Structures are given as structure tokens and as C-alpha cells.
Amino acid sequence: MKRDQKKTPWIRLAEAARKQPPEASVEVPTGFSTRVAAQGLSEMKGGLAVALDRFSWRALAAAVVVMLLCLTSFYSGNSTNSASSEDETLLLDPISEYIEYSSAQS
Amino acid sequence: MPDPTPEFDFEACLERVRQRNQAAARELVEQLYPLVIRIVRAHLPRRVQEEDLSQEVFMKMFTRLEQYQGNVPFTHWVSRIAVTTCIDQLRAQRRRPELRWADLSENEVQVLDAVLQADDAQTPDDSLAARELLEKLLAQLKPQDQVVIRLLDLEQKSVAEVAALTGWNSALVKVRAFRARRKLQKHFDQLKKAERS
Numbered sequence: 001m002k003r004d005q006k007k008t009p010w011i012r013l014a015e016a017a018r019k020q021p022p023e024a025s026v027e028v029p030t031g032f033s034t035r036v037a038a039q040g041l042s043e044m045k046g047g048l049a050v051a052l053d054r055f056s057w058r059a060l061a062a063a064v065v066v067m068l069l070c071l072t073s074f075y076s077g078n079s080t081n082s083a084s085s086e087d088e089t090l091l092l093d094p095i096s097e098y099i100e101y102s103s104a105q106s
Numbered sequence: 107m108p109d110p111t112p113e114f115d116f117e118a119c120l121e122r123v124r125q126r127n128q129a130a131a132r133e134l135v136e137q138l139y140p141l142v143i144r145i146v147r148a149h150l151p152r153r154v155q156e157e158d159l160s161q162e163v164f165m166k167m168f169t170r171l172e173q174y175q176g177n178v179p180f181t182h183w184v185s186r187i188a189v190t191t192c193i194d195q196l197r198a199q200r201r202r203p204e205l206r207w208a209d210l211s212e213n214e215v216q217v218l219d220a221v222l223q224a225d226d227a228q229t230p231d232d233s234l235a236a237r238e239l240l241e242k243l244l245a246q247l248k249p250q251d252q253v254v255i256r257l258l259d260l261e262q263k264s265v266a267e268v269a270a271l272t273g274w275n276s277a278l279v280k281v282r283a284f285r286a287r288r289k290l291q292k293h294f295d296q297l298k299k300a301e302r303s
Contacts, residue, residue: 010290012221013243014259016236026140029157033139036161037131040168044126 116180123171135164141181142188148261149192149253159195163188182270189253189271196249205242205293207300214239222298243293251286258283 007015114137122130139160146159166187174183210218213235221236240260244252250272257268258279268279 008287008291009221009294010243010287011259013217013236013240016217016221016231016233017240018260018262019233020237026143028136028139032157032161033132033135036135036164037128040135040164041123041126041128041131043165044123044168044171 117176120171120174120180123168131168138164138167138181138184141185145185145188146192148256149189149196154195159191160188162195163191166191178270185271186273190273193249193253193272196252205246205297207297209242210239210297211235214242218297222294243290246293247286247289251282251289254279254282255286255290 116134116137119130119134119137123134142160142163143156146156146163150156150159163184167184170187174180213232217232217235217239244255247255253272254268257263257271258265263271265276265279265283268274269276272279274282
């Protein structure tokens, strides 16, 4: 904090509060380290788990990209093929072919 | 931030912890406890037990141990976990109690009177009441603002140190500190008004 800084009420209050000594005891409570170490080690991921974790995120990202590509190609292919598939249906329709043929004969 | 015990070989201890050595894990907790408890006490949210919060810090440390690359001293890495855990806890307590004149004790009112006087040389003598009043004022701020202002104005850390502890850049630390001090000034003004009325 700069010396020439104008002392606001907050700065004066902070200065006064700093005179209050912090709680002295920083000793580890009885049994704390044993309990925390045991629990921490049990929850700690092993090397394989971490590697799989990283791999699974990458695999997920790759899967999303592939899915988007599939969806894009499917919809774009579907829209261009829609007209030709209609023609195909008409050509493969025997009834309409018969009607066309009979009307041409008469 | 200096290591609590510079002679302690964290690298060797971490290597043993990675091999699931229970004694090494216990040793690591004991070495880091003073550092963690100081941070937890400085930023302890209301109604949260310091032991519970420090335990949460250690749990995060163990579960993320494989992510520690050794780019920064291990104590700095743990300090950052402790600070972010405190911010998360403060965020969880969304509701901030409104500070009213009637909530202040007699000693706190005296401290407030002293700090509101324009005399720069005078600082209140009652440091305990000053600390209590300060806590009530800080509780009005957002969690991130509380942390920044505590680190800068109470623990007197530099902007660079705060940036390293929180993971925010220096500009963001300065902006948060500026906004927090402005909000605190507003609260002082409100209390001043309430005192006069």
C-alpha cells in the first residue's frame, strides 16, 4: 500500500484490524492427518485411471466430430437426392406405367 | 509465498505418495497443514468449520495430484487449491446478510466513528472490534471481491502474489480490488447516514 495514499475509512479499519494477531495454533488436530491421508489415497486416481480419463475425453471429442460429419453428410445427401428419388418411385410404379401405356394405346 | 519448511523434500514425498505410501501421505498433510489452515482461516465463510474446509482442500489435492506438473512450487499449487476452495464455499453461501446499524456492537460503533473521522493519524485501538466490524463489511461483498481485498489489504500481498494465488491476471485483480473498495465505501456512507438519522 502506498504511503502517500489517502487513508479512506476502509484503509484505517484494515490497519486497525491487522493489529489483531492471527490465531496462533496451526497444529494438526489429533488423527486429522491419518484420516485425511487414508481418505485421500483411496480417492486418488492411479496412473491408468488418469490416462483413461484423458483418453476418454479425447475419444468423446472425436466421437462428437464424427457424429457432426455424419449428420451433415446425411442431411446434405438427403436434400439433393430427394428429387431423383421421386422420379425413381414414379418409374418403379407399375400402375402409373400401365395407365400411361394404356392411354398411349387408346 | 515461502515454503513452511524449506528443507522438506516435496518431490521425494510426492513420489512416495504416488506409490500409495500411507506414511508419506500423512507426512505431506502434516507439512502442508499450517499453510492450508492459515488460508482457510483467513477466508473462512460463516457457519463452515475450518477443519471441514481444510479436509476438502486436502481431498482436492490428492485427487488432482496427477495433474501437478512441477512447473510451480508445490506449496503454491496447494495454496491455489485452498483459495479456490474457499471461493467456492463463499459462493455456495449465496445469501449475504444485510449490514444494519442496529447489528453493530457498542465497540464496533466506536471503531466506526474513529475510522469515519477524517484524521489520517488516528486508527482505532480496539483491534478485536475492528476485526469484527471488518468481517461484517466484507461479508457484504461478492466472494471473489472478498478474497482479493483480504489478500491485498489484510495480508498485504502484492498484486502479482494475488494473481498467482487466484489464477486471475493482474488487471482483473486490480479491477476487482477497485470495485470492492468502492462498494465498501458505499457501505461506510450508508452506515454514516444511518448513524446521523
